[in-house]
Structures are given as structure tokens and as C-alpha cells.
Amino acid sequence: MSQDTSIEWTESTWNPVTGCTKVSEGCRNCYAERMALRLKAMGQTNYKNGFDVTLHEKMVDLPLKWKNPQTIFVNSMSDLFHELIPIEFIKRVFYTMEKAYWHHFQVLTKRSKRLAEISTMLRIPQNVWIGVSVENQETTHRINDLLSCPHQNLFLSLEPLLGPLRGLCLKNINWVIVGGESGPRARPMNESWVIDILRVCQESNTPFFFKQWGGTRKKKTGRVLLGRTWDQKPSVFDVSLKTPVGVS
Numbered sequence: 001m002s003q004d005t006s007i008e009w010t011e012s013t014w015n016p017v018t019g020c021t022k023v024s025e026g027c028r029n030c031y032a033e034r035m036a037l038r039l040k041a042m043g044q045t046n047y048k049n050g051f052d053v054t055l056h057e058k059m060v061d062l063p064l065k066w067k068n069p070q071t072i073f074v075n076s077m078s079d080l081f082h083e084l085i086p087i088e089f090i091k092r093v094f095y096t097m098e099k100a101y102w103h104h105f106q107v108l109t110k111r112s113k114r115l116a117e118i119s120t121m122l123r124i125p126q127n128v129w130i131g132v133s134v135e136n137q138e139t140t141h142r143i144n145d146l147l148s149c150p151h152q153n154l155f156l157s158l159e160p161l162l163g164p165l166r167g168l169c170l171k172n173i174n175w176v177i178v179g180g181e182s183g184p185r186a187r188p189m190n191e192s193w194v195i196d197i198l199r200v201c202q203e204s205n206t207p208f209f210f211k212q213w214g215g216t217r218k219k220k221t222g223r224v225l226l227g228r229t230w231d232q233k234p235s236v237f238d239v240s241l242k243t244p245v246g247v248s
Helices: 031-041 087-099 112-121 141-147 191-204
Strands: 012-014 071-074 104-109 128-133 154-158 175-179 208-212
Touching: 087 112, 087 128, 104 112, 112 128, 112 141, 128 141, 128 175, 141 154, 175 191, 191 208
Parallel strands: 012 071, 071 104, 104 128, 128 154, 154 175, 175 208
Antiparallel strands: none
């Protein structure tokens, strides 16, 4: 059975690695850290190390067992390009994604420099989407690192959006996700920041997905922007992929 998730822009999660360390302001109130510590307290085996970076060998081949084609967020509880993850392990994860051609995979990182450094060493198949998280003007350099990756399916997660993004250029970016921070110490997101990004997406014909306003009660604040919800995705995600024979 796949790992179902409530994340609005994907369908399932797969965590061959858990745990991470903070690298920028977007990490301050990390939801994955809170969840990992909660799961450790509950006695979940994969979280016995809490939020320390931990490789899970038995999870590497898991998507090959999922018969139904789906969109899978890779390492929702970590960062695949963390400096403590050996490149050989990263290659194995990408090899699994290549073999599991009937799924779409989404790989998201804040460690764009390492992505840029090793991307040419990886076989990145067409069913994989590579993205970077950008939370404020200080982290927009991650976009240039992403664009240096020799791959066609690139996306941005502008979440948690903590400030305006001036001069945002979406050339060769295929999808943009925007969302506010949620949780007990959530920092506010200004509507004008979101509208400015929406305008750039519309001008560049880039699909725009608005995940949430966030806040301490994200269900109450909802997902409505300018009177509607925005669930735009690249059309490739709507394509029904063929289920392979013999997968159970």
C-alpha cells in the first residue's frame, strides 16, 4: 500500500531517508521535525533516531511494489540532497524511480548547490520532477542552481513564503506551488506577495498551485485566493500511466 498524504499537490509520499538539519529561515518551524519527534514518541521504528538523518535501506525499492500509477513526493520527511546522504544512495533512489516508470515522482530540495554539483552524475528519467524550495528573496539563488540541472521537468515550491520575491523569472520553470507557513508558530504571508507571483505565472503561462494561507489554523484560513482555488498542474500529471504487468 502506498503512503497516503494530505499534501494537496501530490498523492503519496516515499521516504527512503528521514531526518534533516536546518539551512535557512524556511526551516525554522519545520513540520517534518515536529512530526518525526511525535512518531519517535509513538514508537515508530523508522523514527527511532528522531530527526537525525537516517537511511532506510528497506524503503529504497518500495515504489516498485505499488501497482496503481500515482504521483509520489520523495522524502517528505528529509532532503534527498542532504550532505550526509552518500551519492551512491542517491543514485539508488533515482534508479528506483527510473524502474518505476508508471509513477510520477517529485523531488524537492533546499540544498540546490549540491543538486547542481551532482545532477550530471545522476540518471534523471522523464517521470521525475526536480524542484527547489524558495521562501524569500535571500534564497532565490536556488532557482539558478535548479536551472543548471540538465532536466526538463523543473518546479518551484515557494513555501513557506516569508517575503516578496522581486524580479522572479520563470523561464524554463514548469510549475509553481505557493503556500503560507502553518503550525503553532506560523509566520504570516502577505496577500500581495502571492498575487505578484500569480501575475508572473500568468504572464509566463506557468501552472500555478496555491496550497494554503497557513497560520495556526490552516483549515480555517483555507486555500481561496481572489475568490477561487488554484489547483493548476502540468498536464503531464493528468496522463494515465500504464500499469506494469506483474507488479503487486
